[in-house]
Amino acid sequence: MRLKELALHLGLSQTTVSRALNGYPEVNEETRRRVLDAARRHGYQPNANARRLATGRAGAIGIVLPTDRNMLLDPHYMEFQAGLGETLLADEIDIVLSPTRGSDEMATYQRMAVGSRVDGVVLSSPLIADDRVRVLTELGLPFVLHGRTESPVPHAWIDIDNEGAFRHATKHLIDLGHRRIGLVNGETRFTFARDREAGFRSALAARGIAVDERFVASGVMSDEIGYRITERFLAETPRPTALLVSSMMMSLGAFRAIRAAGLELGRDVSMIAHDDVFPFLNPDVMVPTMSTTRSSIRAAGKRVGELLKELVEGRAAETIHELWPVELVVRASTGPAPDD
Amino acid sequence: MRLKELALHLGLSQTTVSRALNGYPEVNEETRRRVLDAARRHGYQPNANARRLATGRAGAIGIVLPTDRNMLLDPHYMEFQAGLGETLLADEIDIVLSPTRGSDEMATYQRMAVGSRVDGVVLSSPLIADDRVRVLTELGLPFVLHGRTESPVPHAWIDIDNEGAFRHATKHLIDLGHRRIGLVNGETRFTFARDREAGFRSALAARGIAVDERFVASGVMSDEIGYRITERFLAETPRPTALLVSSMMMSLGAFRAIRAAGLELGRDVSMIAHDDVFPFLNPDVMVPTMSTTRSSIRAAGKRVGELLKELVEGRAAETIHELWPVELVVRASTGPAPDD
DNA sequence: AGCGGATTTGAAAGCGCTTTGAATAGCGTC
DNA sequence: GACGCTATTCAAAGCGCTTTCAAATCCGCT
Numbered sequence: 083m084r085l086k087e088l089a090l091h092l093g094l095s096q097t098t099v100s101r102a103l104n105g106y107p108e109v110n111e112e113t114r115r116r117v118l119d120a121a122r123r124h125g126y127q128p129n130a131n132a133r134r135l136a137t138g139r140a141g142a143i144g145i146v147l148p149t150d151r152n153m154l155l156d157p158h159y160m161e162f163q164a165g166l167g168e169t170l171l172a173d174e175i176d177i178v179l180s181p182t183r184g185s186d187e188m189a190t191y192q193r194m195a196v197g198s199r200v201d202g203v204v205l206s207s208p209l210i211a212d213d214r215v216r217v218l219t220e221l222g223l224p225f226v227l228h229g230r231t232e233s234p235v236p237h238a239w240i241d242i243d244n245e246g247a248f249r250h251a252t253k254h255l256i257d258l259g260h261r262r263i264g265l266v267n268g269e270t271r272f273t274f275a276r277d278r279e280a281g282f283r284s285a286l287a288a289r290g291i292a293v294d295e296r297f298v299a300s301g302v303m304s305d306e307i308g309y310r311i312t313e314r315f316l317a318e319t320p321r322p323t324a325l326l327v328s329s330m331m332m333s334l335g336a337f338r339a340i341r342a343a344g345l346e347l348g349r350d351v352s353m354i355a356h357d358d359v360f361p362f363l364n365p366d367v368m369v370p371t372m373s374t375t376r377s378s379i380r381a382a383g384k385r386v387g388e389l390l391k392e393l394v395e396g397r398a399a400e401t402i403h404e405l406w407p408v409e410l411v412v413r414a415s416t417g418p419a420p421d422d
Numbered sequence: 423m424r425l426k427e428l429a430l431h432l433g434l435s436q437t438t439v440s441r442a443l444n445g446y447p448e449v450n451e452e453t454r455r456r457v458l459d460a461a462r463r464h465g466y467q468p469n470a471n472a473r474r475l476a477t478g479r480a481g482a483i484g485i486v487l488p489t490d491r492n493m494l495l496d497p498h499y500m501e502f503q504a505g506l507g508e509t510l511l512a513d514e515i516d517i518v519l520s521p522t523r524g525s526d527e528m529a530t531y532q533r534m535a536v537g538s539r540v541d542g543v544v545l546s547s548p549l550i551a552d553d554r555v556r557v558l559t560e561l562g563l564p565f566v567l568h569g570r571t572e573s574p575v576p577h578a579w580i581d582i583d584n585e586g587a588f589r590h591a592t593k594h595l596i597d598l599g600h601r602r603i604g605l606v607n608g609e610t611r612f613t614f615a616r617d618r619e620a621g622f623r624s625a626l627a628a629r630g631i632a633v634d635e636r637f638v639a640s641g642v643m644s645d646e647i648g649y650r651i652t653e654r655f656l657a658e659t660p661r662p663t664a665l666l667v668s669s670m671m672m673s674l675g676a677f678r679a680i681r682a683a684g685l686e687l688g689r690d691v692s693m694i695a696h697d698d699v700f701p702f703l704n705p706d707v708m709v710p711t712m713s714t715t716r717s718s719i720r721a722a723g724k725r726v727g728e729l730l731k732e733l734v735e736g737r738a739a740e741t742i743h744e745l746w747p748v749e750l751v752v753r754a755s756t757g758p759a760p761d762d
Numbered sequence: 763a764g765c766g767g768a769t770t771t772g773a774a775a776g777c778g779c780t781t782t783g784a785a786t787a788g789c790g791t792c
Numbered sequence: 793g794a795c796g797c798t799a800t801t802c803a804a805a806g807c808g809c810t811t812t813c814a815a816a817t818c819c820g821c822t
Contacts, residue, residue: 084808084809086808096772096773097771097772097773097810098772100810101771101810108770108771109770109771110769110770113771127532127533128808129537129809130537131474131475131538131807131808132809132810133810134471135472135777135778135809136809137810137811140471142518147503149504157500160497160500163521164489164521166521167520168521171520174533176520177520177521178516178517178518179503179507179518180511180517182507192467193467196467198470303702304701304702304703304704305702306702306704306707310707338677338678362646362671364644364646369649424778426778435801435802436778436779436780436803437801438800440779440780440781441780441801444780448800448801450799450800450801453800468778468779471778471779472807473778474807475777475778475779475808476779476781476806477781477807478807
């Protein structure tokens with residue numbers, strides 16, 4: 083059923099029907115009711131592409147998915163997408179995915195922008211120096227950065243307070259008597275990892291504790307790397323009595339390494355992991371339950387969707403800066419430092 | 423830059439330019455070269471929506487993402503998407519994501535179909551009785567099912583041989599002397615879980631071993647559930663000496679439970695897990711390395727993309743049935759059954 | 763009765779591309 | 793020199809919607 087047929091059927095012009103359907107005020111209420119009713123009865127659904135062409139808006143936002151940058155292929159994306167959808171779906175805005183091999187990434191943005199396939203894009207997992215901000219700004223394609231990067235160009239971003247989170251977590255461990263604390267971090271080219279390390283160091287410095295560089299390591303946030311780094315930490319003498327871990331996935335590996343070393347989590351070694359809140363990785367049901375710095379990545383996705391919508395509708399990018407606090411949830415994986 | 427301007431610039435008609443760009447044969451080679459050249463120099467990119475409207479094809483395929491059906495939010499989707507992109511991107515076909523709350527799922531398909539937002543969709547994680555096949559067929563929206571379901575309606579599908587995989591794995595354990603084998607399965611409403619259980623049972627039956635129903639369990643494929651089920655299995659007397667596990671994520675939990683019970687993986691308890699090949703969960707680097715039934719979900723995504731393209735271009739759905747064999751990779755988590 | 767203003771409705775012109783049907787040019791034949 | 797082909801090119805008509813601009817209708821008042 084096309085708009086034309088529907089109009090004919092109702093004995094109205096396309097104009098009026100279109101207006102009635104799109105909620106314009108200059109339509110008689112009685113008429114609008116008839117139109118909406120007929121539309122529903124006939125299962126009328128406007129042709130998305132015709133509308134897009136006519137309005138000049140794509141009614142879609144894009145996500146570029148780097149299929150080779152390992153780190154990005156993890157579950158974070160999925161949760162984020164789910165959150166994004168919560169906002170956008172209500173407005174019939176599509177999410178367009180563009181899986182891309184690393185080097186083509188910029189070309190993909192270009193294609194999206196110029197071909198007006200999307201009205202805006204989401205940028206995830208920014209590097210400390212991330213060129214995408216500049217490129218997208220030049221392309222004139224609106225975007226919201228999920229995370230932060232160093233760029234002279236004003237742009238919209240929303241991030242969690244990674245530094246504060248790890249500062250608090252470290253402080254908490256110090257308060258429990260820990261002095262040798264290890265950091266099992268994500269790759270340091272990402273801003274979030276750098277910020278977490280900064281929080282970690284500043285908490286130690288505030289208490290006058292020197293950082294033992296043997297206990298600072300980073301890598302892909304996988305079970306495997308978590309295992310390897312922790313294994314190495316624990317082989318040192320004296321070993322760290324507490325660990326800060328950048329992801330739940332890594333914490334699983336860290337936990338295995340702790341057990342493999344014959345140690346007990348929460349007694350011999352304490353651990354606080356960052357939790358992005360995945361439905362399949364629940365710190366509350368782990369044994370022992372895991373202390374975490376928590377911030378829902380799905381909630382972030384939802385908010386990014388909202389902001390992106392406002393941005394596309396004209397809100398100035400430089401007015402969009404949100405820094406979300408991160409909650410420290412103490413559970414059973416942290417305890418007082420053992421006696422030396 | 424619009425087509426019109428480009429044409430004007432070249433002193434040609436839109437018709438000719440369009441044809442040159444789209445590779446139609448009735449264009450002078452010299453002309454085509456000039457056109458392509460100018461297009462590149464000016465960074466011409468056709469307006470996707472105008473083209474879609476004119477051709478009547480959406481140039482996009484859809485994925486409906488149920489944001490509440492827990493199981494589906496896991497990393498599987500991401501890998502699958504990456505694979506899908508490998509095929510589709512080359513043809514400038516977009517992937518449209520529609521995150522949806524469970525009950526609206528059918529409405530979402532309807533919207534996609536009637537509004538011609540997509541030319542076809544991917545159906546993932548089918549239930550044993552999955553109504554989507556019928557609905558989509560009635561809507562006339564082409565689709566490829568990744569997995570299988572019981573439906574009288576002929577349709578395109580591609581699946582891995584879950585039954586064969588678990589039959590072989592079970593057989594392998596029996597050959598190693600195991601007699602009490604546990605099955606830690608995914609939710610049984612999904613076809614793949616049912617098929618795996620069928621393979622498990624048939625292997626045992628073939629050797630005249632009775633299935634101990636206490637050692638058959640299923641649930642969401644998470645670390646947590648893997649832990650719980652395994653914990654329960656190991657509390658029985660006598661306990662199982664081997665486990666078949668439906669996902670690597672579950673196997674992490676199972677492994678924790680084994681250690682928690684003071685047992686050693688690969689000696690006291692053997693384990694074979696199904697591996698969908700995630701970049702962040704590598705059985706080769708686990709300690710001990712994990713025996714698996716392996717089938718890359720990314721490869722499947724890639725193939726689904728190809729098939730979907732063929733389908734949209736007119737290939738008959740009932741000619742598309744692929745059943746992929748699954749490889750059994752024996753590593754260190756499996757060993758001979760311990761003496762009772 | 764006539765007028766200004768508000769309320770509703772419509773005709774038609776795009777949006778930027780593809781595609782049909784027709785026109786033009788070039789060339790070998792008879 | 794006219795004819796029949798083939799090779800190229802083009803004008804114009806859509807694709808299905810939104811939106812501008814104009815027209816029609818209705819009311820309350822003077």
